[in-house]
Amino acid sequence: MRLLCGLRSCHCCDNFSMKIRLVLLALCLGCCGGMLADSPETVIKVVVTNQFDKPVPNAEVMLDFLGSRQITKIGRKKRIHWEVRTNQEGKAHFPPVPEGSVRLQVNAKTYQTFGEKIDISGEEKLVEITLERPQKQYSAHPPLKPAEKPPKK
Secondary structure: OOOOOOOOOOHHHHHHHHHHHHHHHHHHHHHHHHHHOOOOEEEEEEEEEEOOOOEOOOOEEEEEEEEOOOOOOOOOOOOOEEEEEOOOOOEEEOOOEEOEEEEEEEEOOOOOOEEEEEEEOOOEEEEEEEEOOOOOOOOOOOOOOOOOOOOOO
């Protein structure tokens, strides 16, 4: 094997090939670094009230991250899901999530479930939710007759 300096094993040639490898690695990392950069994040705050504008404490608030506006996606999608409860003032806070679309769902006793897809951007997003009382349920079927008593022996 003939190397640049004409010797079979030369330290200067080994150093030269190592330098080339390091330069190529730095170029690859520099090119890919922009694609792997984190997308901007948004802090989501939720305020839950009832139809009388009173806070709803202890309501379950669920957030699912659906996707971002980022064009290049590398690797597997990271699933983001949080479940928190509102405090006595009806407020809930989530850790920062990437900008994009989220599904927000709110469940509370004696109220209808709320669900909505929301686009988020910016540093902070305040979502105000008003829960309604459940509506009366109607049936297309006539009411059931009471069960007959079994015959006595």
